[in-house]
Amino acid sequence: MTAAAPGPFGAFVAASAAAGRLVVQPRMGFGDPHAMRTGLERTRAATATTVGTLTIDSYTRVGDLAGARAALAEGAGLNGYPIATHPLAVTRALLDGVHDDGFPVQVRHGSARPQAIVRALLAAGLDATEGGPVSYCLPYGRTPLRESVAAWAEGCELLAGHARPGSVPHLESFGGCLLGQLCPPGLLVAMSVLECLFFAQHGVRSVSLSYAQQTDPGQDEEAIRALRRLAGELLPADVDHHVVLYTYMGVYPRTERGATRLLEASARLAVRAGADRLLVKTTAESRRIPTVAENVRALETAAAAAALAGPPLPGGRGDSEVYTEARALVEAVLGLHPELARALPAAFERGLLDVPFCLHPDNAGRSRSVIGSDGRLRWSDTGAMPVRPDAPADLAPLTANGLLTALNHMADRYDRPPAGPLTTYRPHTTTSHHRHEQEPVMDHAPQPAGPALPPPLGEHLRSPRLRAAMLVQQEALWAARDFLRRSGFTELLPPLVGPVTDPGGRGAKALDVDYYGRPYKLMTSAILYKQASLHGFPKLFYIAPNVRVEPEETATTGRHLVEFHQIDVEIAGASREDAQEVAAGLLTHVAEHVWTAVPGVLAELGCREADFADVRSGKYDVCTHQEAVSRLLTAGHPQSPDSEIDWTGERLLSLESDRPFFINDYPKGSRGFYDREDPERPGVLRNFDLIAPHGYGELVSGSERESDYATIVTRMRESGENPAKYAWYLKEAREGIPASAGFGMGLQRLVRFLTGLDSLWQVSAYPKLPGVVAP
Numbered sequence: 001m002t003a004a005a006p007g008p009f010g011a012f013v014a015a016s017a018a019a020g021r022l023v024v025q026p027r028m029g030f031g032d033p034h035a036m037r038t039g040l041e042r043t044r045a046a047t048a049t050t051v052g053t054l055t056i057d058s059y060t061r062v063g064d065l066a067g068a069r070a071a072l073a074e075g076a077g078l079n080g081y082p083i084a085t086h087p088l089a090v091t092r093a094l095l096d097g098v099h100d101d102g103f104p105v106q107v108r109h110g111s112a113r114p115q116a117i118v119r120a121l122l123a124a125g126l127d128a129t130e131g132g133p134v135s136y137c138l139p140y141g142r143t144p145l146r147e148s149v150a151a152w153a154e155g156c157e158l159l160a161g162h163a164r165p166g167s168v169p170h171l172e173s174f175g176g177c178l179l180g181q182l183c184p185p186g187l188l189v190a191m192s193v194l195e196c197l198f199f200a201q202h203g204v205r206s207v208s209l210s211y212a213q214q215t216d217p218g219q220d221e222e223a224i225r226a227l228r229r230l231a232g233e234l235l236p237a238d239v240d241h242h243v244v245l246y247t248y249m250g251v252y253p254r255t256e257r258g259a260t261r262l263l264e265a266s267a268r269l270a271v272r273a274g275a276d277r278l279l280v281k282t283t284a285e286s287r288r289i290p291t292v293a294e295n296v297r298a299l300e301t302a303a304a305a306a307a308l309a310g311p312p313l314p315g316g317r318g319d320s321e322v323y324t325e326a327r328a329l330v331e332a333v334l335g336l337h338p339e340l341a342r343a344l345p346a347a348f349e350r351g352l353l354d355v356p357f358c359l360h361p362d363n364a365g366r367s368r369s370v371i372g373s374d375g376r377l378r379w380s381d382t383g384a385m386p387v388r389p390d391a392p393a394d395l396a397p398l399t400a401n402g403l404l405t406a407l408n409h410m411a412d413r414y415d416r417p418p419a420g421p422l423t424t425y426r427p428h429t430t431t432s433h434h435r436h437e438q439e440p441v442m443d444h445a446p447q448p449a450g451p452a453l454p455p456p457l458g459e460h461l462r463s464p465r466l467r468a469a470m471l472v473q474q475e476a477l478w479a480a481r482d483f484l485r486r487s488g489f490t491e492l493l494p495p496l497v498g499p500v501t502d503p504g505g506r507g508a509k510a511l512d513v514d515y516y517g518r519p520y521k522l523m524t525s526a527i528l529y530k531q532a533s534l535h536g537f538p539k540l541f542y543i544a545p546n547v548r549v550e551p552e553e554t555a556t557t558g559r560h561l562v563e564f565h566q567i568d569v570e571i572a573g574a575s576r577e578d579a580q581e582v583a584a585g586l587l588t589h590v591a592e593h594v595w596t597a598v599p600g601v602l603a604e605l606g607c608r609e610a611d612f613a614d615v616r617s618g619k620y621d622v623c624t625h626q627e628a629v630s631r632l633l634t635a636g637h638p639q640s641p642d643s644e645i646d647w648t649g650e651r652l653l654s655l656e657s658d659r660p661f662f663i664n665d666y667p668k669g670s671r672g673f674y675d676r677e678d679p680e681r682p683g684v685l686r687n688f689d690l691i692a693p694h695g696y697g698e699l700v701s702g703s704e705r706e707s708d709y710a711t712i713v714t715r716m717r718e719s720g721e722n723p724a725k726y727a728w729y730l731k732e733a734r735e736g737i738p739a740s741a742g743f744g745m746g747l748q749r750l751v752r753f754l755t756g757l758d759s760l761w762q763v764s765a766y767p768k769l770p771g772v773v774a775p
Helices: 009-018 033-045 065-074 088-095 115-123 145-161 185-201 217-234 256-273 292-308 321-334 340-350 400-407 409-415 457-461 464-486 527-532 576-597 599-604 609-617 625-634 647-656 709-718 723-736 747-755
Strands: 023-025 052-055 105-108 128-131 170-173 206-212 240-246 277-279 368-371 377-381 512-515 518-522 539-547 563-572 621-624 661-664 687-692 697-704 740-746
Touching: 009 023, 009 206, 009 240, 023 292, 033 052, 033 088, 033 292, 088 115, 115 128, 115 145, 145 185, 145 340, 170 185, 185 206, 185 217, 185 321, 185 340, 206 217, 217 240, 217 256, 217 321, 217 609, 240 256, 256 277, 256 292, 256 409, 321 340, 400 409, 464 539, 464 563, 464 576, 464 599, 464 747, 527 563, 527 723, 527 740, 563 576, 563 747, 576 599, 576 609, 576 687, 576 697, 576 740, 576 747, 621 625, 625 647, 625 661, 647 687, 647 697, 687 740, 697 747, 709 723, 740 747
Parallel strands: 023 277, 052 105, 105 128, 128 170, 170 206, 206 240, 240 277, 621 661
Antiparallel strands: 368 377, 512 518, 539 563, 563 740, 661 687, 687 697, 697 740
């Protein structure tokens, strides 16, 4: 009895997408059938939703089947599986019991003349492959484009007409990659759409449209969304389709850390933008052909990053730059002739399609691209294409050295070492274990290079850098107030002095003032007043000035000021998750506003808009304190599980991330008495920090609040506080303080993050550093 054909490749991807699972796939090929089967088995068994790959060897790709046979006879190692040379029985045995409904297998090759490969894969019972008449011609050799188009037309018709009964052959365009890098996304999107239309015209009813990750995450998201939209608008209704993302195909990071970070970034990009499948790369890509184990590790790393990324984000309204450009290119080609087998060669002959830096004789070679200061790929010359150059007009001509720098842009970016030493660890010796919401704990490890102390005040106030930072701060404050007011919050003016203030602060002290003969304190945080105000103002915020006398040794950390401000928020009846939603929305709104209002100012400060793509996306990651501690211990950092994350650990976690993330569930004893203990998990607090990416550390700290009088008194005593000091506050608690949640966002820390400056004093007009006497 003949076994039924495995289910369609496209249907498997669609079902996985409907279940919220990103399909991950390796680029894997071995000449030895045993090694190839092992690779497929290990891929199938990976902790991920996977499909298999048979990558074809170079001899077979160029049609040199005699060369493939000779290599096999000599026992020479091949860089892929020679599917048209191995006996059919060998290939069928390789696939037997591995390739089925739960594990589709795709053949990947790179051939401008695919007919022999298509015949061989069909004979073996496979029906999914990839390539294209342009994308497997121009980048790979000298085959005339018209010959490649004719060969691919025949290949499509073979695939569509000779598959086993019940199967739906699938063909993926490689058009979203071309040379792998330095091609502005509009052309990649257009080529992928055009090749899939070509496939459909030649009988293929299931296709995938590819896009290769480029230099800017925001531009990449635009491209994937444009690809999805154009596919929906232009492909025939009876053609099944999905989008596949390729992890960066250019010069790859050389370090394991850099390669892993880039792979994880591609997985997050796939999820955010709505791609359904991801072709991964391994940490060995820059050096050699990866092993099976390295491929599996890459699959599982990508799957884990995707699982943490959350659901796809909604796209922006209107036509993006990438969509507009891609649509113009597609329409120009379709306007030449309804049959793409004739339109595609004609488009290249006229220069309507022109791949930058491509040396193929049928490519016009007049287009040029650059990486802009914002990280986006731009056209410096478009030749005869129906799109305009968008690089700066005063851009210097591209030199050979400039081209080499651009080619290594992503590798250098992701391989770049952390901005400061991360191995120095000196634990605190102070006895206090909790802190203010607005001021993150840090040890005194060395910080990023930069001036440690400010210049004289007059020189500082005249600094163009300070003026730029103050313009950013002005817009950040406007945006914060706008967001909170529109969310129903009332702004109150906070108290400056009181009989007691927040007891937190590791090693920090409050300043005493003589208040008509009574010892009062300058506010280190107005958290107690926020809670007391909730009966009259259930949703309130302050822009609160605070004063803390920090230890003198913190003057050069770059993260401490004696005077600072925070955006202080409190919400009656709210949960931790409610407060986190407001905090994340606030940060996203502020970042979006400043990049809209003062992009030129930020560019002058050296900021890259690309670095804020994840912040502006509004999707933040979450981990627990326990998980964060585990990651740090695994990395060799001696983080105590009973304390807050120290600054070295916080910096390590922050540097690992390209997007903001929350740390939840700090242990009891590590924070103030007002952080509520989880009633279902004794010893765990219902609190959080919001950590900025790229090494900037904590921006926000918050929690649900203890509101029960007896519990507050008990927690005060447990933390070593004298309840008598808090008489006015306890009176309010005895009479009934509403349950609430809230947070503090450090204003100077926010502005430092937005501007990318080294130290908090650089974003303060009148900086006062610990131990430094200043006006």
